[in-house]
Amino acid sequence: MSATTAALRPRLVKRLLPSRATRLAVRIGAVAAAFVAAALFLLLAGNPIGPVFSALWSGSFGSAYGQAQTILAAIPLVFTSLAVAIAFRMLLWNIGAEGQFYFGAFGAAAVAYAWPEWPGPLLLTAMVLGGMLGGALWALVPGALRAYLGVNEIVPTLLLNYVAILWVDYLVNTAWRDPESLGFPLGVPFSAQATLPQLGDTAVHAGAIIAVIAALVIAVILRKTIWGYKIKVIGENRRAARYAGFSITRNIVGVMLLSGALAGVGGMVEVSGTVHRIQADISPGFGYTGIIVATLARFSPLLILPVALLFGALITGGVELQTIGLPSDIVLMLQGTILFFALAGELLVHYRIEWRRQAQTGSEGEPGAAGRAHPGAMPSGT
């Protein structure tokens, strides 16, 4: 009747799942918007944005050295992101990739120190297995707690990070301490056989290849295997999975073991390829950044590769920022902004904003409660 008196109010309306192309465009747009927002913020804070972005660029993609460093930083991220992604396919939050990364490094180092004279291929294979074992072991505890006792995995995985970091810290200060380290918490350098070879005459090591293979293997597991199908079903709908006779407990433990093993290989690759020994602070938070990378990649193993590269660039760009006297924390802000915009973009992909008269809000959609099932924001297919 008197619609003119009612004020226009926005509200979110669910829309049908948009096309793949739209979703990709929204995500790329989100990254671009994040850079713009970050630039504005830097301006407000009185920073020169020109030098910041040119340092970020030259430190990451803008030079041969930068490119190698970017790839080197992306490698461990690929592993931790895969670890987060595979767990999330079953709606498990593995916040513990950081600790599993450290424990994988520990496992690999234990092998490297035990049989330093083994021939390279054999020793490196054994180190990969050691890394997988270490990481898997570290994920087993929260996985089993979740599967058998229903304890939410978030807190145990998170807390075990500190234990793993301190354990490595302890070792490099005691048993594995390099006598020539002048008091720094460094382990004894690895033998030449325990070091991953460089790719050609670049600074990039063979871990890059292992990372790509890992992503492909996970993609194949998810798409082509019975286990991947079960993971998908359990992630989509636990009740249906139980109905179909799938063992939820066994699959939770299995996926957590795989998740931990992936992060563990990340630790192995980092110490064997980049650091060439075990030491404290081998990770500037790869496990946590992996959560952001996996989320941005929508938990798709193949999308993780480019997103990890972007975040590798941010990390190395941050180092460059320090050389021109700016805080590298700018990079953390950028990472956070990207995630924020990506999540906002996600919302816009699934909902649209509709402006309606205020008087009508709340009444629509009441009767019938025709609850329509939507695939929601869950990964599918990819």
Next chain:
Amino acid sequence: MSTHDPGPAEGAVELRGIVKRFPGIVANDNVDFSVARGEVHALLGENGAGKTTLMSILSGAYRPDAGTVSVGGRTMSFRSPKQAIEAGIGMVHQHFRLVQPLSVAENVLLGAPSTFRLAGNATEDRVAELAEAYGIRVNPSAKIWQLSVGEQQRVEILKALFREASVLILDEPTAVLTPQEATHLFSIMRRIASEDRAVIFISHKLDEVMAVADRVTVLRAGRGVATLTIGESDKANLARLMVGREVMFRVARSDHDAGAPRLTVKGLIATGDLGLPALRDVTLEVRAGEILGVAGVAGNGQRELTEVIAGLRPAISGTVAIGGRDLSASTPAERISAGLGYVPEDRLGTGLIPSLGCIDNVMLKRTDEFARGFFINKQAAEAATSELVDRFDVKTSSLHSPVSLMSGGNIQKLLLARELSAGPGALVVAQPTAGLDVGATEAIRRLLLEQRDAGVAVLLVSEDLDELLSLCDRIAVMYEGKVMGVVGAAGADREQIGLMMAGTASDPA
């Protein structure tokens, strides 16, 4: 609308040219609908015909995209349910909106346009008076959570009467009632109509419409197809109008003797979701080649019974056996391989995964069959799925698109097709036709009878007594987690079963 035209009587409702669109569907397509004071007017149509939508427009919850609503000769444009209530339109929804911890009287008064609050007893007296006047059986001081579903529905009706509704809309009210409760409701409806008010009765059950209505308007696929007086209609022509073709009411059921006991449960005791007793010593035996029905008002342990049999809910004590093999301690997977098929009540969410396509959903129970080592044999899965889709006449645009996009009937056909394709020895089926249209209902019932004739032991849980009477060999009646008795379906007495559903009588047969 030539016959019995009431003219523009005061208080009558008149909907003209109502159009309401939802994304991808026209729920109401130019519908005319008018109701006079003093009549019970049925709104008949299959699921999804647009009945609820039309009445939501009359009751102010939706605004029409086109068309006019007039009440008592005045054109209205309701912008909220509150405005409709003020104009005398009361609606009892399929899902009640009562405040559980409050008493009946308090709920009735809640939100009523009274300028003063009455104190305790006075409130209850007024509500009791009102209930008395319409012959509504309910205790005004009882708390809502203590009431049965049927009683809660009466509270909703009282609420509307208390707000002086001159038009009362009841949306599929009998779905949750025992036959006796339904009869009681019909007498309340007649009483209300006789007070010079109008009652709109939404239903898709022909018997009920014939029993209580003065006139009936039939909706089909969003369009009003006819308005008739009950005198000039019969079940067959109403069914034809509703479905758009001839309908067979009885599925042919062959006579044959059932075999040995195939599925047996003994002394089952189990709790429900809230930890309260749901099954109290249930013993049943389903023989090969028979359909054993389980009748009862929703929430008397039927769902828990099917879940315990499938291994999805632990039993506190008792045994489940198939073909003499004790499966009480077996996992769901072991029960499936022992030949148990299960069509759960919750089709989309337990039986099928809404976001996945037909192939992935068919694989759900046949994972091992479609394995080639660690890998999925995609060709085999796809071939088997398209064969099932063809054989069971499942209509879908693609084997890969989410099953949630399919209609309810096709969803159920797919689910049943998958369960039957495993060649089960025993089949547990819960509410197989609830919410389905007449065509799909017929198809599903025929499939169940085929299974029976093929020697499968079928346990059929249904709230539709007519369905049980037409399909089953024997019917077990459940009340509060107990089996009140098992009766032969041939020549079964509806009254008798109704009483057992209400927990009063136990049958010796």
